[in-house]
Amino acid sequence: MDNLARRTGLDPADLTGFYFEDLFEGMKGIYARTITETDIVMFAGISGDTNPMHLNEDYARATPFGGRIAHGMLSACFITTVLGTRLPGPGCIYMSQNLRFRSPVRIGETVTTTVTVTGLIPEKRRAMLSTICTVGDRVVIDGEAMVMVPGRPG
Numbered sequence: 552m553d554n555l556a557r558r559t560g561l562d563p564a565d566l567t568g569f570y571f572e573d574l575f576e577g578m579k580g581i582y583a584r585t586i587t588e589t590d591i592v593m594f595a596g597i598s599g600d601t602n603p604m605h606l607n608e609d610y611a612r613a614t615p616f617g618g619r620i621a622h623g624m625l626s627a628c629f630i631t632t633v634l635g636t637r638l639p640g641p642g643c644i645y646m647s648q649n650l651r652f653r654s655p656v657r658i659g660e661t662v663t664t665t666v667t668v669t670g671l672i673p674e675k676r677r678a679m680l681s682t683i684c685t686v687g688d689r690v691v692i693d694g695e696a697m698v699m700v701p702g703r704p705g
Contacts, residue, residue, distance in 0.1 A: 567640070568636075569638065570703040571639075577668065579667045580633045581637070581664065582632045582663075584629060586660055591658065592606070594625045600622055600624075604619065620657055621656040621658065623650075626684050630648065634698055644698060645698055648695070650692055662686055676700050678697070679695065679697050680697070
């Protein structure tokens with residue numbers, strides 16, 4: 552086991568995602584996480600986004616949302632979780648992303664992120680992907696991403 556594996560608890564074999572040649576249109580990767588108070592406070596600290604809409608219940612109660620909401624980019628970060636760990640996985644490089652924020656997410660809600668391969672550009676080893684975050688049946692974020700994916704060695 553190498554040092555990275557010892558530090559992270561990952562088997563070195565887990566450090567390779569899908570190769571470009573393994574991808575096909577319709578292939579999906581999914582990740583779900585329930586948003587906690589700690590997630591919001593930590594995200595505010597690391598991002599510097601201390602908007603009271605996310606941190607101050609009294610302030611947020613007086614807004615059209617009627618209470619605190621999670622940072623939109625916190626939920627959007629789960630897209631990179633799927634891309635970097637599930638589909639295509641380790642080794643892919645984010646090239647672009649567009650996002651549409653459709654609905655707020657609140658503490659205690661579970662965000663499910665689904666990434667689907669929608670197109671492949673073999674000559675450049677690029678994959679186009681649909682990126683959707685939902686809470687139950689409600690779409691909270693949707694968009695499209697493009698990633699560069701390593702080819703199979705040899």
